[in-house]
Every structure is written in structure tokens, then in C-alpha cells.
Amino acid sequence: MVSLFEKLFEFQKRIHQILFSWIPFSLGDLLYILLGILLIYLIIKLFRKKTRSNSLFKILIVLNIVYFIYQIFWGMLYFQTPIIAKLPKTEVTLEVRKALALEYLEKSKATRKLVNEDKNGVFVIKDLHAIQQEILNQQKTLPTFITQKKSSDTNSFKPSLFGKTMSFTGILGYYNPFTAEAQFNAELPSSYLPFTLSHESSHQLGFAREQEANFIGYLIGVHSKNPELRYSTEYFTLKSLLNSIVEDDEKFVKTALGNYSEEMKRDRLNERKFIAEHQGYLNDFFGFTNNLFLKSNQQEGAITYSYFIDLLVRYKSMYIK
Structure with missing residues (x-):
């Protein structure tokens, strides 16, 4: 059915x-x-x-x-077959997550040196359309054992008309199933935006679950030759790993944050500034309602990263001897 x-x-x-x-x-x-x-x-x-x-x-x-x-x-x-059923079983230990966090810290530091900056030394996107086209191209390279969904050459990325409001809700983007448009908040910091586009394009492919869209977005971006898309993807992966570790080993996370490159520290500060400027009751309300929506569709809440991390660890285990 x-x-x-x-x-x-x-x-x-x-x-x-x-x-x-x-x-x-x-x-x-x-x-x-x-x-x-x-x-x-x-x-x-x-x-x-x-x-x-x-x-x-x-x-x-x-x-x-x-x-x-x-x-x-x-x-x-x-109700599609979950991606996790297509990946080998492996134990998602704290040590494995730490090792991956260190790996993506180094990758993020290296890729960060390849992107453009504004006058404040913060990462700024040079060509958004090129990123969108790269995402469409990378969809064609997804592993066939994970998905055989049909990619598209049609660019249906659209900046949302609700961009200013979205900034106060914590919503980075969304897929509109009535028009097949991948909506994004054009006001997002550049460090957020490429991976957000990749995530929403995963919904366009037909991956409904949020954390599976994160994983497909990861696969789209992590091997990209576009440094802006690759950096945003690596940085998102690093942050997700650190978020999954912080309750178990806060000291490790603090050390990792301290080992960010100066460029990454500026990007992180810019993200924190953006979040601080858009906090409020609207953010809390939409965070609460979004959690209810996710759970009503058999998903984890918005603040939970474990399923994406499970998928990441299982996928990476296939390439570790």
C-alpha cells in the first residue's frame, strides 16, 4: 500500500x-x-x-x-521502510561518537578555509544558485542500497514569504507537499543555509521523516565538491555529534568547542547571535507544536538527534575495517 x-x-x-x-x-x-x-x-x-x-x-x-x-x-x-533497516547493526557507543566528532571537527576546520567571509570574518555564501544546482546533482550519486528514488533536475527551491516570522519560530525551512516547493528562510546565517537546502531537497525526494532527511542531506553534502555545501554539512554533523555527547561528557564537548578554528568560532558566534535576536514566545510555541507534530508522525522530537546519529554511525561503520 x-x-x-x-x-x-x-x-x-x-x-x-x-x-x-x-x-x-x-x-x-x-x-x-x-x-x-x-x-x-x-x-x-x-x-x-x-x-x-x-x-x-x-x-x-x-x-x-x-x-x-x-x-x-x-x-x-x-510509513515507508525506515532507512535504518537498510544499514548494518552496530553499537552506537560514546567512544564511536567522540571519534566521529573529532573527525568532523578536523574536516570542518579544513573546509572552512575554502569558503568566503564577510567583513566581520563570518562565512558568507558566494553563489546560492550554485549550491542548489550542486544539491540536485548530488542527489544522483546517493547509494542505491539506501534509496532508488528518482532525482530531479528541476530547481524548486523557494525563499519563504514568511522568512522574518520563521526566524522567530526556529523553523529553518519546510517542504510544501501541495506545490512540491522546498521552502527556506533566506535570513538564516550562511552556516545554516546550504545544509537546510540539502535537508529540504531530501524531503523533495520523498523522505518524510525529519532525521532521515538530515541523513540524506548529509549524504548529499558530505562528498560535494562545493566547499560551501560541504562545510555546512560537516559543521551540522559536528554539532549533531556534540549535542549527542554533551550529556555524557560535557568536558569533551567544551574541549571540542575550544578547538574550533578561529573562523569556526566566528561562525558559531554569529549563529548564537542570530538565535538570541530571535528568541521569544513564538519560538517556544512553534518548538512545542513542532515536537507534537513530529511525535504524531512516529518521529522523535525536534531536539533529539539520536536517530540521525544512529544512521550516521551505522553508515560509517560500513567503511571502517
Whole structure:
């Protein structure tokens, strides 16, 4: 049954990309705005006795239609065979995670020297379109034992119309299943952005689970010849590993952070500044609701990195003798 929805996903994605990819702005965001206006209008009519029953009926119809389309276009993909079932079993020990953290620390330090900086010495993206094209190219190189999903040459990356709001929610990007657009927050620090694009492109391939999209994003970026994409991927991997270690060995994490190159320290400071400037109740609210959404779709919460780390360790174990 799930394979049927996978085929349906590929079909609708191809059609939607043909129809919508050429539009220079996010059509999906515009549809959400129009849907929001419609619902607000119907909710207002709920307070009028004459139109209450009719408005309630229309609200239920609209919500059910949206939910039904979401499920057949996207929701059923959460029931695909997990990637972890395709990788060898291995013990995810603290020592293994530490070794990988040190490996990606050195890789990040080396790749960081290859990217551009702004006047403050912070990593800045030179060519965003080149990164997007590289992601599409790298999709074709994914290991066939992990996925045989069809890649696309169509660039459907779109900066979200809600960029400023997204900055206050902690949401870096999202995939719109109604238009097959990979939305991203264009205001993100450059250290976040390339991997965010890679992550959202993984959703475009049909990987619904968040941590699996992280893993596919990792595979897309880690071997890239584009240093901006590779650095963002290596840096994300390093941060994920350190986050998985900190509760077990805080001293190790502090030492690793101290061993960041000066360039990486500036990038980290820039990220922390961005986060601090966008903290607030909206961030807390969306963090809470996003956790509920993830768990309702049989996933871990947003702050949990263990599944991605499990996938990473299992994958890396295949190449360690």
C-alpha cells in the first residue's frame, strides 16, 4: 500500500514542479495565506447566528479536504521502510561518537578555509544558485542500497514569504507537499543555509521523516565538491555529534568547542547571535507544536538527534575495517 503512495508522490511532484517551479515566489506560501484568510472569514461568520451552522460546515469541509490531500500527497510517506533497516547493526557507543566528532571537527576546520567571509570574518555564501544546482546533482550519486528514488533536475527551491516570522519560530525551512516547493528562510546565517537546502531537497525526494532527511542531506553534502555545501554539512554533523555527547561528557564537548578554528568560532558566534535576536514566545510555541507534530508522525522530537546519529554511525561503520 505504501508503495502506491510513493508512486503517487513521484507523479504529483513531477507535475507540480512543471507547473510551479518557474514561478519566482513561493506559491505554496501564498496558498497558505489565502487558506488562512478563508478560515478567518468563516470563523468570523461563526459568531453570527444566521450563518453559524453553514460556516461550521464549510470549515469542516475545508479542513477535511486539506487533510485528505496532505495525507495522500505526503502523510503516508511516514510509513515507508525506515532507512535504518537498510544499514548494518552496530553499537552506537560514546567512544564511536567522540571519534566521529573529532573527525568532523578536523574536516570542518579544513573546509572552512575554502569558503568566503564577510567583513566581520563570518562565512558568507558566494553563489546560492550554485549550491542548489550542486544539491540536485548530488542527489544522483546517493547509494542505491539506501534509496532508488528518482532525482530531479528541476530547481524548486523557494525563499519563504514568511522568512522574518520563521526566524522567530526556529523553523529553518519546510517542504510544501501541495506545490512540491522546498521552502527556506533566506535570513538564516550562511552556516545554516546550504545544509537546510540539502535537508529540504531530501524531503523533495520523498523522505518524510525529519532525521532521515538530515541523513540524506548529509549524504548529499558530505562528498560535494562545493566547499560551501560541504562545510555546512560537516559543521551540522559536528554539532549533531556534540549535542549527542554533551550529556555524557560535557568536558569533551567544551574541549571540542575550544578547538574550533578561529573562523569556526566566528561562525558559531554569529549563529548564537542570530538565535538570541530571535528568541521569544513564538519560538517556544512553534518548538512545542513542532515536537507534537513530529511525535504524531512516529518521529522523535525536534531536539533529539539520536536517530540521525544512529544512521550516521551505522553508515560509517560500513567503511571502517
